Amino acid sequence: MNRQRLALRFKPYHLQLKNTFTLARSSRTTTPVMLTEMEYNGLTGYGEASMPPYLGESHETAAQFLSLLKLDQFNDPAQLENILDYVDGVAPGNCAAKASVDIALHDLLGKMMGQAWYQIWGYDRTLMPPTSFTIGLDTEAVVRQKLRDAAPYKILKVKLGRDNDREMIETIRSMTDLPICVDVNQGWSDRQQALDLIFWLKEHGVVLVEQPMPKTAIDDMAWLTQHSPLPTVADEALQRLEDVKKVHGVYSGINIKLMKCTGMREAHKIMTLAEALDLKVMMGCMTETSCGIAAAAQLSPRADWADLDGNLLITNDPFEGLKLIDGKIVLNNHPGIGIKPRDLSI
Ligand code: MG
Numbered sequence: 001m002n003r004q005r006l007a008l009r010f011k012p013y014h015l016q017l018k019n020t021f022t023l024a025r026s027s028r029t030t031t032p033v034m035l036t037e038m039e040y041n042g043l044t045g046y047g048e049a050s051m052p053p054y055l056g057e058s059h060e061t062a063a064q065f066l067s068l069l070k071l072d073q074f075n076d077p078a079q080l081e082n083i084l085d086y087v088d089g090v091a092p093g094n095c096a097a098k099a100s101v102d103i104a105l106h107d108l109l110g111k112m113m114g115q116a117w118y119q120i121w122g123y124d125r126t127l128m129p130p131t132s133f134t135i136g137l138d139t140e141a142v143v144r145q146k147l148r149d150a151a152p153y154k155i156l157k158v159k160l161g162r163d164n165d166r167e168m169i170e171t172i173r174s175m176t177d178l179p180i181c182v183d184v185n186q187g188w189s190d191r192q193q194a195l196d197l198i199f200w201l202k203e204h205g206v207v208l209v210e211q212p213m214p215k216t217a218i219d220d221m222a223w224l225t226q227h228s229p230l231p232t233v234a235d236e237a238l239q240r241l242e243d244v245k246k247v248h249g250v251y252s253g254i255n256i257k258l259m260k261c262t263g264m265r266e267a268h269k270i271m272t273l274a275e276a277l278d279l280k281v282m283m284g285c286m287t288e289t290s291c292g293i294a295a296a297a298q299l300s301p302r303a304d305w306a307d308l309d310g311n312l313l314i315t316n317d318p319f320e321g322l323k324l325i326d327g328k329i330v331l332n333n334h335p336g337i338g339i340k341p342r343d344l345s346i
Contacts, residue, residue: 161187
């Protein structure tokens with residue numbers, strides 16, 4: 001008798017961004033992603049690696065890594081821990097490429113089990129936090145246009161870290177009273193100035209500050225968190241499970257992204273550890289298709305904040321099935337991660 005084996009396929013894809021995406025240190029109009037499919041016994045799971053260039057992965061590195069994998073040695077997708085231990089051990093780094101395998105395997109296994117992952121984990125989907133909508137660094141006219149696009153959302157995320165931080169917030173405040181998360185992307189270097197600015201931001205309706213200082217500024221960050229009237233959230237300072245203990249006591253919370261931490265398996269472990277350490281949790285994303293976002297959304301009912309707008313920032317999403325109603329992702333109960341490709345020929 002022929003025993004079934006896991007089969008993996010992958011295809012490079014370019015996400016087209018609606019607006020040029022500007023961070024404190026870079027800007028771009030496309031993001032390379034690798035789309036994956038894992039097949040077993042007539043069922044297909046979908047995955048994705050999103051690889052913004054500043055993180056060091058590319059179509060080439062992902063193709064190289066995925067080609068090394070010998071998944072046909074596995075004949076039971078339910079052995080998810082063993083399979084993903086193997087994938088993680090094949091080469092260091094390659095976190096987004098690893099996530100593309102992890103997500104496809106979760107989607108496949110959920111389909112075999114007939115359950116969505118939030119159901120398998122026992123999460124209440126009605127507890128989904130509102131998704132924040134990102135406003136990049138830009139001219140006042142562009143910011144005003146983006147705010148019009150952001151009308152359905154209940155919370156905004158604003159990129160700070162240049163010399164016009166107060167101006168950006170004042171522009172936004174002149175148009176809306178929505179709560180604002182700010183992401184500084186390591187852009188502030190002086191802790192006292194950072195603290196003064198955080199007090200000012202709090203008066204202007206800002207609710208949290210993500211990665212205010214460089215990830216290496218550990219002592220300054222611990223001091224800032226201790227004195228800050230707003231929660232501080234580690235993003236660049238936290239990648240994988242092993243980093244959680246390093247940021248504990250230094251930040252008030254963490255931003256978990258599947259592409260940083262190799263996928264849903266490790267994100268779930270990070271979230272569990274964060275709860276035990278009383279760290280707040282944001283589920284975040286890169287610019288991604290609805291595949292990566294739907295995978296992250298499965299974990300998000302347990303998060304304090306959801307920053308899952310990556311698929312809303314692109315014009316060529318190859319998947320459908322992810323619904324956003326009244327500023328919140330509404331998880332469906334389709335097995336796996338709940339999305340399907342618009343075009344079946346990956
Ligand atoms: Mg960030």
